[in-house]
Amino acid sequence: MSFYTSLSGLKAAQSDLSTISNNVANVNTTAFKKSKAAFGDIFASAPTQNTRQVAGQGVRVLGINQQFVQGTIETTDKTLDLAVTGEGFFTVRTVGTGGTTSYTRNGAFSVDNNRFVIDTTGARLQVLPVDTAGNITGTTTADLTDLQIPLTKPSDPTIQLASVSVSEKGIIGATYADGTTEPIGAVAMANFASQDGLRQKGDAHWEASISSGNAQYGGAGQGLYGSVRSGALERSNVDITEELVSLISAQRNFQANAKAIETGTAMTQTIIQLRT
Incomplete structure (x- = not known):
């Protein structure tokens, strides 16, 4: 399950990276309006299940919203x-x-x-x-x-x-x-x-x-x-400094989720090798 949870995190980080990249690419486009990705958590449980004992199941993209802020x-x-x-x-x-x-x-x-x-x-x-x-x-x-x-x-x-x-x-x-x-x-x-x-x-x-x-x-x-x-x-309402900071943050999120998948794979291999 952790594999799919981290996979959803990778996809979300990729969407965030794509949105930020589009903003940066259009920094000199006349009257361009930047966008921002919004995310929500995924949670599911049975009606009779104690939700305090259930972890979330990942993240999903709620939408990519335009920011109609005045440009310079x-x-x-x-x-x-x-x-x-x-x-x-x-x-x-x-x-x-x-x-x-x-x-x-x-x-x-x-x-x-x-x-x-x-x-x-x-x-x-x-x-x-x-x-x-x-x-x-x-x-x-x-x-x-x-x-x-x-x-x-x-x-x-x-x-x-x-x-x-x-x-x-x-x-x-x-x-x-x-x-x-x-x-x-x-x-x-x-x-x-x-x-x-x-x-x-x-x-x-x-x-x-x-x-x-x-x-x-x-x-x-x-x-x-x-x-x-x-x-x-x-001019475009993209703040290049803000976008570059967001780009670094999205990159870190991508790396963290990739590391979680790597750790989950290592744990699975350890369990498989117990009998040997």
Whole structure:
């Protein structure tokens, strides 16, 4: 029995090592969120058995939980580099009729050849409609639209675009050559009843699940939604020092369980050799 108990310890230590290794490997991945393995003991006994005379039967992995802690904000001075300070995610949608919606805190956005704002995976940034004063006029899924940067002023195509700005509240403003500025949308921020229930997709993207609940959309800097910083990116929240200490601890646990198996094997061999 000790062999199987220690074997479960080896598997648990291996899972811990894999989780820590993934954290360390993504220390420079923009907006990456570290994970932590959680463990529980295994215990079983018969209904009439005295539990004070029964040892545990090992350990099992309860889950690998994501840690949605704020990462360090790094200044880039690029207007479409956006960082969230606080809670919430950017909303992006893949191109096509069957496009899927996902959520990310990686705000490294750029403009494609069709003037749509896209992220590092090519998904388009979603915005909410605003009025001429910059007030959001809709926050439902049906109100989401792809953000497209205009080349000219909608009311006068002879006036060209001069620059684009993004406020802390996520309002995207287009400044034209005649000096006027018009809001063209508000960055669609999403939040969830349970962030821990989000399903990872890779590339610092997540999608909603039954555990997380449906996305709730709103404007930045309001209630559940953090502010948006233009010209900045959120770095990984991995603390390399903490991870290396955890790596040493996991390695020791692995070695200890391997030693327990070795000791159990030696005891078994001793018993077998008693008659000789």
